[in-house]
Amino acid sequence: MRSSAATESTSDVALGEEAREVRRFWGRLGLPGLVDVHTHFMPERVLHKVWDYFDAHGPLIGGLEWPITYRKMEAERAELLREFGVQAFTAMLYPHKPGMAQWLNGWAADFARRTPDCLHTATFYPEPDVETYVREAVEAGARVFKAHVQVGAYDPADELLQQTWGMLAEARIPVVMHCGSGPAPGKHTGPEPIARVLARHPKLRLIVAHMGMPEYEEFFDLAERYDQVRLDTTMAFTDFIEEFMPFPRRALPRLAALGDRILLGSDFPNIPYPYVHQLHALERMGLGQEWLKAVCHDNAANLFGL
Numbered sequence: 001m002r003s004s005a006a007t008e009s010t011s012d013v014a015l016g017e018e019a020r021e022v023r024r025f026w027g028r029l030g031l032p033g034l035v036d037v038h039t040h041f042m043p044e045r046v047l048h049k050v051w052d053y054f055d056a057h058g059p060l061i062g063g064l065e066w067p068i069t070y071r072k073m074e075a076e077r078a079e080l081l082r083e084f085g086v087q088a089f090t091a092m093l094y095p096h097k098p099g100m101a102q103w104l105n106g107w108a109a110d111f112a113r114r115t116p117d118c119l120h121t122a123t124f125y126p127e128p129d130v131e132t133y134v135r136e137a138v139e140a141g142a143r144v145f146k147a148h149v150q151v152g153a154y155d156p157a158d159e160l161l162q163q164t165w166g167m168l169a170e171a172r173i174p175v176v177m178h179c180g181s182g183p184a185p186g187k188h189t190g191p192e193p194i195a196r197v198l199a200r201h202p203k204l205r206l207i208v209a210h211m212g213m214p215e216y217e218e219f220f221d222l223a224e225r226y227d228q229v230r231l232d233t234t235m236a237f238t239d240f241i242e243e244f245m246p247f248p249r250r251a252l253p254r255l256a257a258l259g260d261r262i263l264l265g266s267d268f269p270n271i272p273y274p275y276v277h278q279l280h281a282l283e284r285m286g287l288g289q290e291w292l293k294a295v296c297h298d299n300a301a302n303l304f305g306l
């Protein structure tokens with residue numbers, strides 16, 4: 001039995017033990033490793049600002065106590081994911097204002113070049129040149145996009161984004177989007193704004209971050225309606241989240257039925273508990289080995305052709 005995930009030591013020795021624990025988890029399932037669609041890599045300066053924000057218990061994180069477990073240098077963080085046996089991961093990065101996305105995309109393209117196990121990630125913001133730089137990112141090989149409606153504080157159905165959604169739907173490139181109202185709501189969070197996008201772009205490969213928490217069931221409605229909508233598990237079902245945004249037990253059969261559209265995401269490195277806790281949190285949902293295998297590896301491997 002684990003005692004308290006949140007208080008586990010993260011000294012180098014403990015990390016070695018954790019890597020072994022993570023590897024035992026996927027080894028038991030007979031998987032070749034994990035695919036994690038929701039990990040954060042971004043320019044160090046930006047990441048440190050994000051960490052400062054978490055340290056200051058800012059309103060976007062609901063004013064919560066949120067100690068970052070993996071506050072390490074970039075190379076160490078990537079190496080740690082490899083030690084865990086994460087075969088492919090992403091570089092979720094996102095702008096909070098205009099004029100920033102293109103610069104982030106340049107950084108992310110370079111990061112993907114020097115990090116072959118990272119799926120080349122890009123982002124965007126509703127602004128006049130968005131279509132141009134998103135097209136450039138697609139041509140440069142971007143395989144997944146990240147959009148953050150809460151931090152960006154924009155309406156995803158903004159007219160400025162319509163061509164971009166159309167292009168990404170056509171190119172069948174997934175977009176991981178933080179569109180749920182957790183940990184704190186924003187003006188354009190919740191299922192309604194993104195439902196308007198899906199009504200116009202029903203084939204969009206939307207990956208709803210964090211299982212859409214706390215609107216789990218409303219986002220399940222969208223996934224059941226649109227066959228290209230998926231959800232990532234990021235932070236869902238963990239002790240930390242269950243305390244204030246619990247997953248409703250009555251929705252378990254729907255979680256089981258959507259098993260081919262749920263993708264492992266972790267939010268590494270910005271998590272207030274060890275990585276392995278996310279895996280154990282998935283396992284204790286009790287949906288069985290086949291569900292776990294699909295979620296932790298096969299669904300993403302299929303989606304990205306790994």
Ligand SMILES: [Zn+2]
Nearest residue numbers: 038040092267
């Ligand atoms: Zn995240």
